[in-house]
Amino acid sequence: MNLALIEIFSAVMKTGSTTRAATLLGISQPGVSRGLKRLEDTTKLKLFERSGPRLTATPEALLLYREVQAAHAGLDRLRQAAARIREVGTGSLKVASSAALGLSFMPRVIAKYLKRRPAVSITFEISGSSAVRDLVASGLFDFGLCADEIDTTNLVAEPFIxxxxxxxxxxxxxxxxxxxxxxxxxxxxxxxxxxxxxxxxxxxxxxxxxxxxxxxxxxxxxxxxxxxxxxxxxxxxxxxxxxxxxxxxxxxxxxxxxxxxxxxxxVTLQIVPPQRARSRLVDEFAADLIQERDKLLQDCSQYHPDRVL
Structure with a gap:
């Protein structure tokens, strides 16, 4: 299977449109459309329902995208391993969060953390709780915040907020x-x-x-x-x-x-990969999270039912 077609498919699934996928990949929109058609012909799968300029992913597309994400995770682990071997001592941290705390709360924590650790490189991903769980359980990410509805098998999980x-x-x-x-x-x-x-x-x-x-x-x-x-x-x-x-x-x-x-x-959980010693970088980041969490809870307290009943 042509990897270039898989990258086009992944970009469309990630961005939700051929136009944005073309911008992400640096190619033309017709090129994206042709790539999707070739992939459908190759796989014998109908991947999208088309209504004018709108694309709606089919159930087959969602299943295929899940497999693509798993393959990408494996490739990313290989790239990370090579980078760690090549750049011993370079600090990096990969964190993921669901949207409830990922859109504003987590960026504030990251900014605070980087003031103390300016040499650290951080990768930050916002996704649904199941995707956050998979990123951390696979070992691809160091730390995650997600809803308690996830399967905590193969994770170290504890309540965060x-x-x-x-x-x-x-x-x-x-x-x-x-x-x-x-x-x-x-x-x-x-x-x-x-x-x-x-x-x-x-x-x-x-x-x-x-x-x-x-x-x-x-x-x-x-x-x-x-x-x-x-x-x-x-x-x-x-x-x-x-x-x-x-x-x-x-x-x-x-x-x-x-x-x-x-x-x-x-209930939001904090999760880390199993059978891995937590680094000092992760521990320091978790400490900053707790400080900001307590501030957020104080700001939220005026809306607690006990305050108005």
Whole structure:
């Protein structure tokens, strides 16, 4: 199989469009389209549904991309091993995080860390919790933060932070007058939620079912930051992780948050590869994480249900 075609396919899956994939690869957009067609002909697989300029990955494409990622991880491990042999003593750190803490919180920690360790090279990846888990379990990355819904087999995992859900909506919404939001308040609201497989979403669904409430689920998405942004744009009322609401600065942007009762709980794990002695670089990074975590929890405390009940 032509590796160039695999790189084109990987770039399209990563960026979501042939135009952005072409920019990433430094080739023309028609070249990307031709490459995808050749790959489909070679593999005898239909990889994308086409509707005008839009591409939608098929289930076959998702399965193939999973195998491509695994192959890339293996190649990256070989490159890292060669680099370590060639540059003994050069400090490097590879960290991954889910979006809840990856978009703003983790960059702050990295910036703080690099002020003390300017010679260290850091690779930082934001991805879904399952992908973060795979990066760390494979040994490709040194440290990860992800939701507790992952399989912790072949990992050293421990709780890093526990948080809770808040109901978010634009200023002026009727819910702004309430100190807390209950499931009954969401009746017939246009609701923006996390994906059905998310553990926090499952808790929310149970609370709604117990209350006999059936809101209109208008958007389901993987990340709390996306929930907040959609609510800010006026798409509806969202239920998001308070960590995303606070760390992304949505209060200053005009988005209102109210505690959700009964609570929807989020647990973030910190994970490291098994059977590997933790380096001093990782330990120092983890210490910076804890300091910033405690500051974030303090900022979030005003939205805790216990503060308003």
């Amino acid at each position: 526990e948080s809770y859900g808040v109901c978010v909506f634009r200023r002026g919404h009727a819910l702004e007058s309430k100190r807390i939001v209950s499931p009954s308040d969401l009746h017939q609201e246009r609701l923006i939620c996390l994906a059905p497989e998310d553990t926090a979403r499952k808790q929310l669904d149970r609370h709604l079912a117990v209350a006999g409430i059936s809101p209109r689920m208008i958007v389901e998405t993987q990340f709390s930051a996306t929930v907040c942004q959609l609510a800010l744009e006026g798409a509806g009322v969202g239920v998001a992780n308070v960590l995303s609401y606070v760390s992304e600065g949505y209060e200053k942007a005009g988005l209102i948050a109210r505690p959700l009762v009964p609570t929807v709980n989020f």
